[in-house]
Amino acid sequence: MRPIVAPPTDASELMQRCRGLAGRTIAEVAEQGRVPVPANLKRHKGFVGNLLERVLGATAASRAEPDFPHLGIEMKTLPVTAQGRVLQSTYVCTAPLDGSMAPTWEASWVCHKLSQVLWMPVVGGPEVPVAERVVGSALLWTPSAEERADLQRDWELLAEIIARGEHGNLDARHGEWLQIRPKGSSSLDLVWALSEEGEWVRDQARGFYLRPRFTRRVLSANYLI
DNA sequence: ATTTGATCATGT
DNA sequence: ACATGATCAAAT
Numbered sequence: 380m381r382p383i384v385a386p387p388t389d390a391s392e393l394m395q396r397c398r399g400l401a402g403r404t405i406a407e408v409a410e411q412g413r414v415p416v417p418a419n420l421k422r423h424k425g426f427v428g429n430l431l432e433r434v435l436g437a438t439a440a441s442r443a444e445p446d447f448p449h450l451g452i453e454m455k456t457l458p459v460t461a462q463g464r465v466l467q468s469t470y471v472c473t474a475p476l477d478g479s480m481a482p483t484w485e486a487s488w489v490c491h492k493l494s495q496v497l498w499m500p501v502v503g504g505p506e507v508p509v510a511e512r513v514v515g516s517a518l519l520w521t522p523s524a525e526e527r528a529d530l531q532r533d534w535e536l537l538a539e540i541i542a543r544g545e546h547g548n549l550d551a552r553h554g555e556w557l558q559i560r561p562k563g564s565s566s567l568d569l570v571w572a573l574s575e576e577g578e579w580v581r582d583q584a585r586g587f588y589l590r591p592r593f594t595r596r597v598l599s600a601n602y603l604i
Numbered sequence: 605a606t607t608t609g610a611t612c613a614t615g616t
Numbered sequence: 617a618c619a620t621g622a623t624c625a626a627a628t
Contacts, residue, residue, distance in 0.1 A: 424624055425609030432609080441608040441627040456610080468619090470610060505611080551620045561621055568623095583621095591618085 383412055384436040390450055390519060393497070396435050397517035405501070406510035408434055416510045426509065428456045431499050446497075452519070454497040457594055458504065459515065465598065466504050469589040474559045476546045476572035476582055480538055484531040487538075489557065489587050493530065496520050498597065518601050526597070533557035537587075544575035546582050556593040562586030 387393035400408060405427060409416045412434050417423040437446035437454060446454040458466040472488040474480070481487040500515030522530065533554040540549050551560045561568075563584040572582040 420611055420624090422624055423626095424611045425626075428609045429626075441606085443607065446608095458611080467611065470608090473607080558620090561623090564623065566622060 382433050382436050382438065384434065386436045386438060386447060386449065390452065393435065393447065393450065393452065394517065394519060397497070397499070400431070400434065400499075400514045401516045403514050404510065405430070405512045405514070408514060409510070418508060418510075419505065420509060423509075427458075427501055427512070428454075431456060431514070445492075450495075452495050452497050453492055454499060457498050457500045457598070459500045459502055459598070460504060461502055463500070463502075463515075463598060463602065465591045465595045468558070468560075468591055469594055470562065471557075471587040471589060473562060474537070474541065474585045474587050476541055476570060476585070478542075478573045480541060484534050484538075487534060489530065489534055490527075493522060493589075498594070500598065516602070518598070520597060520601070523600070526593075529556045529593075534587075544573050544577070546572050546585075547574075549585070551588075554590070556590055558588050558590055559585050560588050 387396060406416055409430055412430060414430060417426055420426055432446055432454060435454065438444070438448060445452055455469055457469065460466060472492055484490055498518040498520055501512050502515055503512030533556050537549070537554055537557070537559055540546065540553065549559055551558050553559065561583050566583060568584045569581040570584045572580050574580045
């Protein structure tokens with residue numbers, strides 16, 4: 380999906396565009412973007428995210444950069460119920476098992492990716508046709524001291540497991556706010572990993588995700604839900 | 605082949 | 617209801 384507008388010159392212009400989208404349905408937004416809307420997201424999981432990027436003027440997706448590189452802002456959609464409850468986890472970045480992970484939290488991809496995020500709530504779960512889901516009020520967020528501390532604690536726990544080569548028993552149950560789960564085309568999607576003995580082995584590709592309880596807390600703290 | 609965008613589907 | 621593990625498409 381190519382962008383249909385120029386990138387916003389600054390954060391306030393970006394937020395102004397967001398205010399223009401709030402309360403509108405996905406069908407209305409898609410009409411502006413001249414994009415057909417799928418009935419459901421089973422085979423179009425990234426549709427809403429790509430659509431909003433496009434109408435907000437984010438640079439092309441699938442690049443290893445923030446969505447608004449000149450502003451240092453990453454945009455993420457957040458599926459929520461009508462009551463504002465977050466429905467899904469949020470993918471952050473890949474979790475390298477090959478020894479290339481940053482040595483400290485401050486240097487990590489997770490820390491950098493989450494330094495400034497534009498959360499775009501979208502109201503409506505799988506029971507609501509995509510076209511009828513509604514764009515919510517955007518939130519330009521920088522993690523609080525408490526949120527940073529919680530994320531850092533989990534990241535260090537998870538990084539330690541990987542650093543020891545113990546990815547074999549690394550699953551989604553680790554981490555209170557941040558977790559690691561499979562990320563790929565299928566469970567057969569393997570990457571190179573360093574074992575406990577320092578040998579190269581193949582293991583399932585994984586990524587860092589924010590648990591819904593984390594993003595739920597972010598919305599609660601900012602919208603008084 | 606990889607990174608981006610995520611949600612689906614199943615089990616507890 | 618919710619968490620975990622599995623999966624889908626587009627862009628580069």
